[in-house]
Amino acid sequence: MQDHHQFAGGFNDAPRDAANAFRAAMTAMARPGDIREIAGAEPPAPLSVAAGTLLLTLCDPDTGIYLAGDTDNPAVRQWLTFHTGAPFVRAADADFAIGRWEDLMPLNAYRIGTPEYPDRSATLIVECDQLEPRGAVLGGPGIRSTAHMSLPDIGALQGNAMLYPLGCDFFFTAGDKVAALPRSTQIKAEV
């Protein structure tokens, strides 16, 4: 990935690759704590395969993207512009935000929707070193009894869940793995 070209690294077969990627993303969002494989895109550094694939699957000229931290570099900008045509925006206007947790914070910078349109909220794609099915205890829609997931900041995510039905939704990505945390999930620190 040294000489990444902005024209390279897209889907080989857009309709089919995007369909498979969306299935992984949807299953992850419907089952918080589930870790799924998602691949198809080869984005420039520092984006992971999973984050790049999510962005190609969900973003287009209708969605503003906020690049946080070192994801905001010319290679990433050119790659996303060529493959999605999505505009780059401030955190406060973003439909999708991408970056490492510490670069994405504070959480109150993002749209949480309105009481009448809670869907008008940001989705954060959080790059992680690894995803593990242990750590915080999750409950709520999509979870049979409880699930476990490694989360970057339990307090901030609990605060987000308390805004329900408003709030942000999260994808966590590492390599070609994705997990999700919708605002509907109740989070407890592991005891």
Add this chain to the structure above:
Amino acid sequence: MSAYNFAYLDEQTKRMIRRAILKGLAVPGYQVPFASREMPMPYGWGTGGVQVSAATLTPEDRLKVIDQGADDTTNAVSIRKFFENTAGVETTEDTSQATIIQTRHRIPEAKLTEDQILVYQVPIPEPLRFLEPRETETRKMHSLEEYGLMHVKLYEDISQHGAISTSYAYPVRVSGRYVMDPSPIPKFDNPKLEMDAIQLFGAGREQRIYAVPPHTKVVSLDFEDYPFEATKADHCCDLCGAEDSYLDEVIMDDAGNRMFVCSDTDYCRSRREAGHIGPMGAEDAA
């Protein structure tokens, strides 16, 4: 089938629908507006379900389509053919073999599994619409969790008929927050809304998508002294003898003869193949 993009819709439309599905899953029961497209079938024929299915299908999926439980009715046959032609996916009538099931007005009798997705065709997604015609008002009512009107409606049922007479599209409360129309499924199916599969709802004409993730708490609205009851015809299936399935009443002649048969044709067929025979089923057993 290179004349069409995979699953008919263009990619940008699918992305828009996919984003709506994700927000729908994140806020169970909330109706997400989406820019419904014209489809090569009229509104009211499942354009919402078809768009959700098109955005959800992968080439490896096996699709089943039912209309009132039946695989062999016009709507089901034509939607199945549509996706055979435009997505090239395999189709099946066997509930257990399907990965995506698009349905109009029924939930299959067989228990759905983790790996399945149920897509509903929804005519009127707003449960409060017949009580309050203005979208601006119903939206406010949802935002304020103001659902008293729905209970008044159920109460009026009781005061007029002695029981809650709503028998289909019976309102439910999802995950303790949003009141949702489960589409016009019979209330017999309401207890099945808490299931292992992902449920997606698409309303094409009304331009709404909503969703219920697996294992989500779905409660049918009722009163302590008039609890919810999942009712069906007090009969068994005349073909397969099933006591536990939802039944259609079929008029046989003009002399008042009738028979009851499973509305879920696959369930009935598989039971008959397993040797179950109902009161009128002996002569043409499968």
